[in-house]
Amino acid sequence: xxxxxxxxKYLVTQMGNDKSIKCEQNLGHDTxxxxxxxxxxxxxxxxxxxxxxxxxxxxxPNRFSPKSPDKAHLNLHINSLELGDSAVYFxxxxxxxxxxxxxxxxxxxxxxx
Amino acid sequence: xxxxEQSPQFLSIQEGENLTVYCNSSSVFSSLQWYRQEPGEGxxxxxxxxxxxxxxxxxxxxxxxxxxxxxxxxxxxxAQPGDTGLYLCAGPGGSNYKLTFGKGTxxxxxx
Numbered sequence: 001x002x003x004x005x006x007x008x009k010y011l012v013t014q015m016g017n018d019k020s021i022k023c024e025q026n027l028g029h030d031t032x033x034x035x036x037x038x039x040x041x042x043x044x045x046x047x048x049x050x051x052x053x054x055x056x057x058x059x060x061p062n063r064f065s066p067k068s069p070d071k072a073h074l075n076l077h078i079n080s081l082e083l084g085d086s087a088v089y090f091x092x093x094x095x096x097x098x099x100x101x102x103x104x105x106x107x108x109x110x111x112x113x
Numbered sequence: 114x115x116x117x118e119q120s121p122q123f124l125s126i127q128e129g130e131n132l133t134v135y136c137n138s139s140s141v142f143s144s145l146q147w148y149r150q151e152p153g154e155g156x157x158x159x160x161x162x163x164x165x166x167x168x169x170x171x172x173x174x175x176x177x178x179x180x181x182x183x184x185x186x187x188x189x190x191x192a193q194p195g196d197t198g199l200y201l202c203a204g205p206g207g208s209n210y211k212l213t214f215g216k217g218t219x220x221x222x223x224x
Binding site: 004031033040041042043044045048050055056058090092096097101102103104105106107 | 146148150153154155156157158161199201203206208209210211212213214216217219
């Protein structure tokens with residue numbers, strides 16, 4: 001029933017490891033996003049995809065690689081994790097256009113130790 | 114990049130009080146959105162305002178878009194503990210595929 005679901009909810013891992021976060025939406029939206037929320041609660045866009053095509057890459061390090069197998073899924077793979085990657089990562093979806101509201105997942109709290 | 118400044122950053126009030134939070138920019142926005150985020154959850158869309166001067170009401174919440182479309186406010190009447198959360202304003206970030214967020218106002222309503 002969940003509109004935008006992302007897994008896992010929590011991820012604790014050591015520096016240097018590789019990890020993935022999965023996201024799926026059942027709203028029929030064309031556009032999906034990854035946002036990073038830092039410890040001060042600032043939400044910053046990382047990537048946006050429209051119909052499986054990368055539209056925006058907001059100067060994110062190459063260690064982050066999104067993949068969209070179809071327009072309902074957008075996964076995020078992170079290589080060689082660093083301490084500074086610790087944050088909450090949110091997946092979201094919408095119809096494209098400047099008035100379209102976003103539906104967010106409940107977030108993945110990544111802790112790199 | 115179009116920036117959105119929100120104030121105050123933190124607000125702690127007693128149940129029953131009224132409050133207003135602000136979202137300001139030096140840029141003109143075609144629309145602005147307000148979201149509320151509760152702990153451990155993602156932001157949830159409250160409203161979208163698109164016309165300068167527009168006022169929208171959602172029960173005890175009143176949203177206003179400035180005439181020049183550079184600012185917006187959210188007024189809550191008779192706040193309740195359930196209103197506690199992070200209130201975020203957001204606007205198109207120069208693309209149909211990017212929403213830029215303000216840094217939010219963290220509201221705590223004490224019983």
